[in-house]
Amino acid sequence: MRRWVRAILLVLEAGRITDEEKNVLNTIRNFLGKDATNNFIVVFSKADPERVMDKQIDWNEIEILRSFITQIGYRWHVSPMRRYYNEDERKANEKRLMEIKECISHIQVLYTTTRFEENQKEKKRLKEEAEKAERRKKEDDENKIREDAIRVYKAEQQAEQDKPLARQEELLTKQEELLTKHEELLAKHQELLEELEYERKRNLYKDSKLLEELEYERKRNLYHTNKDLNSRGFRKLSIEEKAIFGAKAGRALEPDNKVLASITGITGALFGLSKGISDELDDMMVQL
Structure with a gap:
């Protein structure tokens, strides 16, 4: 039986975000896949009464949070206060709650288990391809190292074989130099x-x-x-x-x-x- 959800609420504490929460943002986004981008809503909780009433959260000062909210279409809201002590605070609470409900109702694409399974299959395929590419790269590196070693060995062997020839050429060159000097001495003697x-x-x-x-x-x-x-x-x-x-x-x-x-x-x-x-x-x- 196929199951689905309309909205995925990601609740973060207003005013701060820990390293663990930063990692959670990437983990959830990767785990649910790109399709879940259309269903995310970020909700800031534990906000001061003034922030709840004015909906003032400095989320754009944090790079990873700014990137995430931008990708989900700027769907973010402030959670209502747990307690309110006057009429203005009550009205602000109701307004924040209605904004969240309206945001959920405006999401047209449902996130289903099928999409989740497809995302998992895609992740598995990408992982296998990455592992395959890694193995291929490792094999290529090993082959390259092996070829380099063989080339160096052959070069050393060739150098050893060329030593007598090089020595012979050196002796011939010296002999020619001596003959030239001898001829010069004979000419001077004459x-x-x-x-x-x-x-x-x-x-x-x-x-x-x-x-x-x-x-x-x-x-x-x-x-x-x-x-x-x-x-x-x-x-x-x-x-x-x-x-x-x-x-x-x-x-x-x-x-x-x-x-x-x-x-x-x-x-x-x-x-x-x-x-x-x-x-x-x-x-x-x-x-x-």
Whole structure:
């Protein structure tokens, strides 16, 4: 048998609302479903006589209460006083009571057990879907973790396999660098050899030119020496003087080298001595 109600009165104490009552608002709304929104009426009890008479309740200062009353179409009222002491209070009580009755009578949609059962089924379906989504998310997360672990493992294995190749590439690179440096050193060595060869040839050329100049100077001095030896003045010298003259002339040929100067000096002395003896013999032959 289907049962129904026209109004669902939610009674709250005027002037304050506890955390428990805040939770009740959400619990009732979720338990009965969205359809029950059309049947809720909030009734504030234990209000001061002045509030009952003026219907002044500051419900809009509390966020959750303001949201709830807005959703149910601003259906709220003040409960009558338990006791009244004058005619004005009695009339205010009757007015508040009539307002509640009229609000109930104006509710056209009835809240039935069928709607409640449908709401429970819908809640169950939503709960199952949420649980299914949660399980699917958990499975996806686990699969992702598993895939990440496999990917990391494969990456580590690949890295281990790539180590010898990387080492080999590193060695090849170093070998190429060493070969390049070796070629550079060979090139520099060749340049140095060429420079040394050029310097050797240049010095050899200088030495040959110097020898030519020395030979020319030696011959020139020898020529002048012979000329001096053959001069009339030389012929008048004694044999000893001719030997001394020859020695001085020989040493003059190598003034910068003491050894050579000594040798040429001795040679000159012998030549002068020989020339002196030869001249003496010639003079003797002439006298004969």
